[in-house]
Amino acid sequence: MRIITHSCPECGTVVAANELEDNRVMKCPREGCQEVLRFDDLTEEEQEFFLDNRDQYQI
Amino acid sequence: MRGVLLSGGTGSRLRPITHTGPKQLVPVANKPVIEYAIEDLKAAGVTEIGVVLGHKGREEIQELLGDGSKYGVDITYIVQGNPLGLAHAVGCAREFVDDSDFVVYLGDNMLRHGVSDLIESFQSDEYGAGIALQEVSNPEAFGVADVDDQGTVKRLVEKPDDPPSNLALIGMYVFSPAVFDVIEDLEPSWRGELEITDAIQSLLENGYEIDSHVVTGWWKDTGKPEDILEANRLVLEDAERSLRGTVEDGAEIRGKVQLAKSATIESGAVVRGPVSIADDVTIEDGSYVGPYTSIGENTRIAGPHIENTVIVGESEVTTNGRIIDSLIGRAAQVESAEGMLPEGRRMVVGENSQLHL
Numbered sequence: 001m002r003i004i005t006h007s008c009p010e011c012g013t014v015v016a017a018n019e020l021e022d023n024r025v026m027k028c029p030r031e032g033c034q035e036v037l038r039f040d041d042l043t044e045e046e047q048e049f050f051l052d053n054r055d056q057y058q059i
Numbered sequence: 060m061r062g063v064l065l066s067g068g069t070g071s072r073l074r075p076i077t078h079t080g081p082k083q084l085v086p087v088a089n090k091p092v093i094e095y096a097i098e099d100l101k102a103a104g105v106t107e108i109g110v111v112l113g114h115k116g117r118e119e120i121q122e123l124l125g126d127g128s129k130y131g132v133d134i135t136y137i138v139q140g141n142p143l144g145l146a147h148a149v150g151c152a153r154e155f156v157d158d159s160d161f162v163v164y165l166g167d168n169m170l171r172h173g174v175s176d177l178i179e180s181f182q183s184d185e186y187g188a189g190i191a192l193q194e195v196s197n198p199e200a201f202g203v204a205d206v207d208d209q210g211t212v213k214r215l216v217e218k219p220d221d222p223p224s225n226l227a228l229i230g231m232y233v234f235s236p237a238v239f240d241v242i243e244d245l246e247p248s249w250r251g252e253l254e255i256t257d258a259i260q261s262l263l264e265n266g267y268e269i270d271s272h273v274v275t276g277w278w279k280d281t282g283k284p285e286d287i288l289e290a291n292r293l294v295l296e297d298a299e300r301s302l303r304g305t306v307e308d309g310a311e312i313r314g315k316v317q318l319a320k321s322a323t324i325e326s327g328a329v330v331r332g333p334v335s336i337a338d339d340v341t342i343e344d345g346s347y348v349g350p351y352t353s354i355g356e357n358t359r360i361a362g363p364h365i366e367n368t369v370i371v372g373e374s375e376v377t378t379n380g381r382i383i384d385s386l387i388g389r390a391a392q393v394e395s396a397e398g399m400l401p402e403g404r405r406m407v408v409g410e411n412s413q414l415h416l
Contacts, residue, residue, distance in 0.1 A: 001143075001147065001150075001242070001243065001245055001246070001247065001253055002243055003147060003150035003151055003153065003242065003243070005137075005151055005153070005154055007154055012135050013135065013136045013137070013138065014109070014135065014136070014137040014138065014151060014152070014154055014155055015137075015138045015140075016138060016139050016140045016141075016151050018140045018141050018143075019138050019139075019140030019141075022140065029112070029117060029136065029138050030121070030136055031118065031121040031122065031125075056247065057141065057143065058141065
């Protein structure tokens with residue numbers, strides 16, 4: 001399974017694509033970090049791959 | 060080498076304790092389980108640690124560990140989100156480990172002798188991974204490794220009917236970055252998860268050698284209440300006596316008792332170690348606290364006989380009954396029903412509680 005992640009540019013917290021897609025726009029989950037993370041922060045190819053294979057990222 | 064500490068999971072086997080917090084924060088000898096893992100990694104020279112978080116307990120774990128500076132380590136958080144398996148959790152750490160070897164530690168596991176030997180045994184130019192094994196009497200219940208005389212793993216078998224050895228996999232691994240490529244090729248198992256044993260098996264099938272290290276000291280997966288009690292017993296057995304708190308004249312203390320600075324054992328109370336008593340705990344007259352008991356912060360013990368029990372904290376135990384082999388969650392009240400009519404036990408019990416009356 002391809003695992004897609006994104007790192008917060010402010011604090012380095014790594015967030016899995018399924019988490020980003022669930023929220024679309026979210027505050028960085030690191031306590032105290034105010035950075036806003038978006039599913040759109042992933043490359044277009046990553047977004048497309050994730051959405052095409054969304055089922056395998058659900059439990 | 061960097062460390063990846065897996066701290067997700069729902070803690071379903073530890074309910075109701077985990078209804079209000081992650082299993083990695085349940086205390087053993089008055090210290091959250093996850094702190095033992097951080098200390099083990101630090102002792103092995105691993106000071107850059109990625110803590111993988113699931114859905115449950117994200118804030119609480121971050122609140123406890125912070126940036127890691129209080130433990131002398133540097134922590135990066137990795138949010139896995141959906142619990143898609145241990146191999147998925149490891150895969151989420153790819154950016155963090157940055158193409159280098161890394162050690163994986165399950166955040167609810169405890170290992171008496173830590174992971175130093177496993178790390179030292181692993182030579183990345185020879186092996187794709189290193190696994191920790193322990194001899195067990197019931198290998199049918201575990202993932203089992205078939206190893207040669209040099210400790211090189213030949214194959215892994217999950218819960219075999221006819222085990223090739225009595226060496227079970229425990230929750231500690233060292234990986235080369237090669238594992239990320241095999242994880243990319245893994246398919247979810249029947250339970251919808253990417254399994255770490257499948258990743259190791261794929262490494263073998265791709266021609267990588269797998270090192271193994273047999274753990275001789277105790278190892279505990281603290282996933283169930285009885286495991287917490289057992290881990291508490293094992294840790295307290297190794298504890299040193301330390302009486303920093305107040306012991307009033309007329310109190311009786313024997314054995315290895317750890318008494319925190321602001322805790323008090325009042326006159327007429329009896330404490331027999333090994334016992335751990337946290338800050339702001341009072342053991343009142345007429346109470347007996349016996350071996351293998353840990354009492355968490357801000358708790359009042361007035362009258363009971365307690366043995367082999369973990370009290371998480373913020374509680375009042377004022378019954379004069381006997382409490383043994385018990386795990387009591389935060390802010391619990393255990394009171395006496397004596398004199399109350401009609402006679403009987405009165406309970407407010409949460410979902411998934413277990414009572415033996």
